[in-house]
Amino acid sequence: QTAPSAPPTRLGLCAACHGPSGHASMPGVPNLAGQKLDYLRHALRQYRDGRRDVPVMRTAIGPLSEAELDALARWYSMQSPQPQDHS
Amino acid sequence: QTAPSAPPTRLGLCAACHGPSGHASMPGVPNLAGQKLDYLRHALRQYRDGRRDVPVMRTAIGPLSEAELDALARWYSMQSPQPQDHS
Numbered sequence: 642q643t644a645p646s647a648p649p650t651r652l653g654l655c656a657a658c659h660g661p662s663g664h665a666s667m668p669g670v671p672n673l674a675g676q677k678l679d680y681l682r683h684a685l686r687q688y689r690d691g692r693r694d695v696p697v698m699r700t701a702i703g704p705l706s707e708a709e710l711d712a713l714a715r716w717y718s719m720q721s722p723q724p725q726d727h728s
Numbered sequence: 729q730t731a732p733s734a735p736p737t738r739l740g741l742c743a744a745c746h747g748p749s750g751h752a753s754m755p756g757v758p759n760l761a762g763q764k765l766d767y768l769r770h771a772l773r774q775y776r777d778g779r780r781d782v783p784v785m786r787t788a789i790g791p792l793s794e795a796e797l798d799a800l801a802r803w804y805s806m807q808s809p810q811p812q813d814h815s
Contacts (some may be wrong), residue, residue, distance in 0.1 A: 672768040675809055682760040693780065722762055724807030 649712040662720040675722035681714040684702055736799040741788055749807040762809035768801040 648661065658667050663674030673681065687697035691708075702710065735748065745754050750761030760768065774799075776787035789797065 669766050672763055675811055677758055679756050721811040724808040
């Protein structure tokens with residue numbers, strides 16, 4: 642599994658809430674950095690088919706192809722997570 | 729928000745799949761270390777009320793009190809995440 646060096650083209654769509662490297666800045670939004678790839682794929686499928694009924698995610702994912710989704714999942718799973726800031 | 733030093737009493741229940749410090753060892757199971765506390769609370773509520781229809785989570789969470797659930801969410805959000813092992 643070679644690390645994708647360049648960010649996926651659609652990264653901006655996700656980065657708006659999850660941050661470009663998966664450190665979420667918005668309340669209620671999960672960190673994605675270093676998350677398990679198969680879990681990210683699972684969650685994305687559930688957002689896409691509505692089993693996870695989160696309109697903003699369904700809208701964001703709607704126009705993406707399977708390949709684009711997978712590249713985004715791989716990107717975030719490769720990012721190094723940050724210890725929580727507990728200030 | 730003081731860091732809970734001692735692990736929550738029910739940690740073993742979660743650690744079976746998520747690991748004691750939130751580094752999941754089983755496929756399909758998400759890492760929890762350093763995840764956003766409000767997101768963990770959101771996800772737990774959804775597992776409990778079935779909006780996230782995952783039987784193993786519903787079973788695991790069933791007997792827990794709100795306080796126990798919250799202590800577990802706080803515990804995992806306080807753990808420092810590990811960079812992915814991409815070997």
